[in-house]
Amino acid sequence: MARGMARTTSHDHPAGEGEPLYRRIATELLGELRGGTIPPGERLPGERRLAEHFGVSRETVRQALQVLRRDGMLATDRRGSHAALPGLPVETPASAGFPVGAHSSGPGAVSRATVTWETPPPGHAEALLVAPARPALVHRYWSSSADGRDLRTAVTTFSAVALAEVEELARYRDRADGTGAAELRRAYDWMRRAGLTLHHRDTIRRIAGTPSVRVTRRVHDQYARPLEITELVMDAQQDALVYEFTVPAEV
Structure with missing residues (x-):
């Protein structure tokens, strides 16, 4: 996830007609999950960091996460939310x-x-x-x-x-x-x-x-x-x- 992004809210980035902003954020987050930005099984960053990353409010992020949980793309336990997509974790040299x-x-x-x-x-x-x-x-x-x-x-x-x-x-x-x-x-x-x-x-x-x-x-x-x-x-x-x-x- 990118760091140092300016904190913004959903009012700064209004959703396009016909698609709620939280659904667009859910789609973007799902794309990052599938791209390996957050490997399967890895804990997602907190709502605050996700809000900064996508330039939206924490409430919008919360709604987007609920969509992904409902669709079975995220699993949540006492340690937080984790990517639940099939596949092996993406490795890095470290x-x-x-x-x-x-x-x-x-x-x-x-x-x-x-x-x-x-x-x-x-x-x-x-x-x-x-x-x-x-x-x-x-x-x-x-x-x-x-x-x-x-x-x-x-x-x-x-x-x-x-x-x-x-x-x-x-x-x-x-x-x-x-x-x-x-x-x-x-x-x-x-x-x-x-x-x-x-x-x-x-x-x-x-x-x-x-x-x-x-x-x-x-x-x-x-x-x-x-x-x-x-x-x-x-x-x-x-x-x-x-x-x-x-x-x-x-x-």
Whole structure:
């Protein structure tokens, strides 16, 4: 969705004869849903943001959403409204990036991910500027190939800034009990959609005496605020490598 658009009302954009304005907005929103602007299953922006995006009042947006719900194009639950169109979510280059090292290992591969609200692992609190003993959102990922050889484990801690800026991440705090599955595969997309430019710094080092490497990813935004740190352990035969890249925010 475009940002920074002027706030207007339905009086600024009167509907054409024969078609209520809210129906035109419903048609335009449906076109964006079908075009992948909001992938299936993704939460829609709030009424205020949609009103700014389309240049209409919140009441007009509310009526348009009701039309789409009635036609089965939207589903609404306690987390908000979601696109209900058939099809797979549209991927972006950042989509497959969380957690670092996450992948499918072919037929028979297994993986799981959980979140907890707990004191961060050693080193994470300092990297994220979290006060000692203060809890944070911690994500744990585990995957293995069918033969058990390609084993990967990752632990991620999100900063208070990440939870304050990214609504989708903040929702996990209340259910971060370490038992339910946690689908944060699109975490970097959520950050970008919140207006954050992501700067990644990944360090890869061999673990002495083992065939494994440790990958440490640190992510901060355009204001140098830390967003997350991830430590991944995986089998590999590589020397140390450091690389950096920046993922622009969505505007």
